[in-house]
Amino acid sequence: MRRMKIRSYAYTKGPDEIKFKDGSRWRHPYCAKNSYQLDMYEKVSQEAVEKAGIEMSDIDLIIVASAGMVQMIPCTAALLQERIAPNSGIPCMDVNTTCTSFITALDVASSFLVTELYQRILIVSGDLVSHFINPNQEESYRLFSDSGVAFIVETTKENKGILYSKQETWSEGAHTTEIRGGLTAYGPSLYSEDTKEDFLFDMDGKSVLMLTLDKLPKMLKETLQHNNIQLSDISKIVPHQASRALFIVERKLKLKKGQLINYFEELGNMVSGSVPYTLGLAMDQGEIKEGDLILLIGTAAGLTMNCMLIQL
Template identity: 25%
Template sequence: MTIRARVAGVGHYLPERVVENAAFEATLDTTDEWIRSRTGIERRHIAAEGETTSMLAVAAARAALADAGVTADQIDAVLVATSTPDYTFPSVASMVQGELGATGALAFDVQAVCAGFVYALTTANALIVSGQSKRILVIGAETFSRLMDWTDRGTCVLFGDGAGALVLEAAEGTGTPEDRGILACDLHADGRHRELLYVDGGASTTGTTGHLRMQGNSVFRHAVEKLAESAHAALASIGLSGADIDWIVPHQANLRIISATAQRMQVPMERVVVTVQDHGNTSAASIPLALSVGRDRGQIKPGDLLVTEAIGGGLTWGAVVLRW
């Protein structure tokens, strides 16, 4: 018997405030057309004053729990992928655990920036496969608007706020790629490239939050190469290829990166879930957001083979293959 971590429920939450590209034209040397043509982004959601990452995470978690038909006291672990916690500590996960009333669950955050959800999903899979947990809430939640330098047109137009969540639960499988659940994971990091994408603040350096800084062209080159390689490696580990994929559900950073990665994987864009136009880059929240929206659209169906992949500051990157 093989134990698989199967998706039992999914949900998401987006702040009410929507900012269209045209809103930046009054304060920045940019236009709606410039942003669309270079990124594919048309709008993004921005958290309200006082609306924190943990609040977004709780809302997404409640939606996922309801979708799974389980209650918080049936959850063994809460993992939150985020780079924008409410506080230096405690973790967002512990705050979510307390707010939900999941008193029997362990809780911790995973920090791998935009690759955070892939890292968290891999960690949750390990907990379930090892028998340490039977049911886990895996959440990606971000308020990246709080890290923006609103005078930097190269970064502030790219990001948005939001949260997505999955309920993973242990299920018996046959040990073949036909099983539903997580089938393969592939994670990487290379700290030599940390200056390509970082925040220029922190508790042990400036004592301030800081702002996001990015060398966009360099990040783009690394992203296209590394994302395709990681996805191929994860698929190959279970004897599959891009031809077997029903959907790529990528990190929603930039439409050009998404398109170039799909092309390298020889997967047509018709089989790629794209939400970046409506949400912008929501960092660790983007994949679970896209999974939830893709399911709600009727794109993702039970039995579909999915590949999720992401790259973030660090650099950190990776891919997960799962059957829905």
Template identity: 45%
Template sequence: MNGVEITGYGTALPKNTVTFGDQTRYRVVAGETQISLAVEACEQALRQGNLDITEIDCLVSASAVAVQPIPCTAALIHEQIAQGTDIPAIDINTTCTSFVTALDTFSTLIEAGRYTRVLIVSSEVGSLGLNPNQKESFELFSDGAAAIVLERSTNPEKGVISAMQRTWSEGAHQTEIRGGLTAFPPSNYSEETKEEYMFDMQGKAILSLVIKKLPKMMAAFYEQSGLSADLIDKVVPHQASRAMPLLMKKIGFSKEQYFDTVKEYGNMVSASIPFTLCNALSEQAIKDGDTVLFIGTAAGLTTNILAMRC
């Protein structure tokens, strides 16, 4: 077990909402940016944990889409909340599961003694890249941000129990934004090519691949971790789509075990899991000593599973 605990958390949402039937989505308006949402969430996490930024020894942006190609998004957040310090700023990107990858990576680095207290933030304004001609994705995604402070724990019962990440690249082109970097550089942009620079998702194909692969991965995770479905108190899944109940049932979790907030918040990309986590902590739906499972799929097709005793 990597001996870590969450000692601060915070979220941020745009002011504007749109509705699609009974579904609510948050979308940025003028004056709101990916950085402003990240900063708000970070500052809230620090306040909630009674901490100052100088007490953080690493700042991590775990987001799917960067603010710009270079520098890393974490450096741009650093500019707003940590300028004048030399706290390292690092980006982690496994798209929708970036937060879980960051939690896995930095719990290991904390356990190894490299860091003591890390601020991890996921912030997304995916609405800016949606294609209005693709109704499924256009009506699914929301903007938002969430941040946690992760630090070394003095309680031997708390920490990351086990983690697993796998990629099935037969699904690599089922979720894409092809334009903007070297495959389709900005110089190639035109009215004819503009959809290459927008989000493109084949939802049914992704779900089919996940249903085929995830049960075997879940079994391997249980063997590795020594856990089982009945030993998991709460599941914090990526809020990928309205098909979540089908997938949770497929891998053996009851409705009482997992959080489903797709109707209220939609899919916040990398911010989805930490936002759900922060809300659950705030509402005391996750209690001290609970064993919590984080699980999600991401473009690639990458899947992460991580169990933590909170």
């Protein structure tokens, strides 16, 4: 076990509710130049620090774990530090595995904590996805919500932490979810009315689902076998809230009723904010409690998949 405990957390979502036939989405109004993403990050970071009863100077490392950066350089964590801890020297880094970035960041953070390189780490996730979705692609346009989420994790001698983690990437799915434009493969100078959809999110949902249903059950089986447990031993499963396909995954895995936490109808797909927002909300609502054995699980662009078994 990589011993680690959650000290505090906070979350927020886009201010404007948009209703679709499959639920509510939460977004910011479009503005070509804005500070919405950093505004959300600053809010939840300050709230998490306040809830923890500490000062920002007690944070040893800031990790921003998101799909979308605020700008090309520097890292988004540095831009967040400028707001919440200027002149502090707190090291900063970004982690990006798109929708599963938070799980990957927990993996990285726990490894730092067990070596005692750092004692307390702030992880911030969530995306301003409303500015990158394509209104002409209904399949994906109706899925997404904006969010910001912060978790503070720290070292502990208690029997808490990460029991197991696994990440796989299946690059046959690399082009099933993508934004092609904006960086070196398709630079900003190529943007025009004719090419603008290359700078927006593009998804082949059916291909993503088929690859997920083929690969994810095998990954889950390996996770259970490695830890000598059954699905029934897991208190709650916290999935990336990708789409209504959660119901298909639930049936495919033959989960007991209520074991998989599903807030998709209420919140939509929050991209990197999805898993931590769901985790925080489930803890606040009493669905997840201290002492529970939980599984974080999700798929992301790449196609990347993550499983993480945590003893709370």
